[in-house]
Amino acid sequence: MENWQEVYASAKQRCHKCRCCPQCNGAACRGETPGPGGKGSGNAFVRNIDMLKQVFITMDTISENTEISTQTDFFGYEVSLPVYAAPISGIRLNYGADLDDLTYTQELVEGCLAAGSLAFSGDGMYDEMFCGPMDIIAKHQGYGIPTIKPWSESDMEWRIKLAKEGKALAIASDIDASGLTNLRNSVTPVGFKNVEELKKIKKMAEMPVILKGILSVKGARKALEAGVDGIIVSNHGGRVLDDCLSGIEVLEDIVKAVDGRMKIFVDGGFRSGNDVFKALALGADGVLIGRPISHAVIGDGANGVKLYLEKIQLELKEAMAMAGCKTIKDIQREHVCVKF
Ligand SMILES: Cc1cc2nc3c(=O)[nH]c(=O)nc-3n(C[C@H](O)[C@H](O)[C@H](O)COP(=O)(O)O)c2cc1C
Structure with a gap:
């Protein structure tokens, strides 16, 4: 396929649960989890x-005609744009697409690397739901x-060990998954982690640790106390708590409180390069995109992901050009006006 429209049309054909709406905005699929x-x-x-x-x-709009660069780095690893694929698991169950999580991750990781980005991989209630994707990251020199x-300390420990052996660039933990009802009741249940437990995880990891699912200044301060290297300001795509705030709303306060002491990523509802620009202006170091990247994989595998990320990059460049920003560092708070 040659463009995003073709990829999305193909995803619509292949998804039997997700409607692949003209705008992926959560309106038609309210409450549909799984x-x-x-x-x-x-x-x-x-x-x-x-x-x-x-x-x-x-x-x-008064500026020079110089080249615009969206290049930045992820814990020292150079990326073409500060946009990453969010971890998504259960492709068959959640989208109704005939695609297993392993093939999904294979295409996802390859597509992200081809676009100069990186993928976060998922985890689930069966061990292979972590091991399979981890193996794929390991086969790509740990670039993911x-x-x-x-999970319990021992269940997290063996996973961290595999991540270390696979030379992963970093590990993340979606600590907000403690709100996923099916996982709280599973054979090996998820649970909440306190600061002391998170300190242990950081110590075990000996590599950058990112906590996913922080949604308040209070939570960000606890993450700092735990000594982790980054957080993802996220409400898990609205899947862990009804009626909670969105990441973009709390981002700026968190950025101020953290004051450069750890990396801050954000996700939830990002659909364009303009959206990415907004988060960067409010102080984020990067953005994760979930559902549309799943549509890209389902629609045309790695090529779909590459085309999607190139589209986002182009839109980001356009926003930067119109705001007079030549590099990612040039994007500042003054470049957005917040009306909430
Ligand atoms: C079907 C589905 C499965 C998901 N699985 C995971 C997961 O395994 N681990 C995780 O941290 N987040 C998971 N998420 C949340 C995403 O990583 C991300 O936070 C969210 O989808 C971002 O919002 P967006 O999809 O609107 O971009 C999942 C989201 C969806 C829609």
């Missing part, structure tokens, strides 16, 4: 989209970020 939707009323997913629409980009659910 499925692609947000939990309960689906308000949290819908809010992610709505709040991003309340951030506006300011223009500065395995995401570990908040």
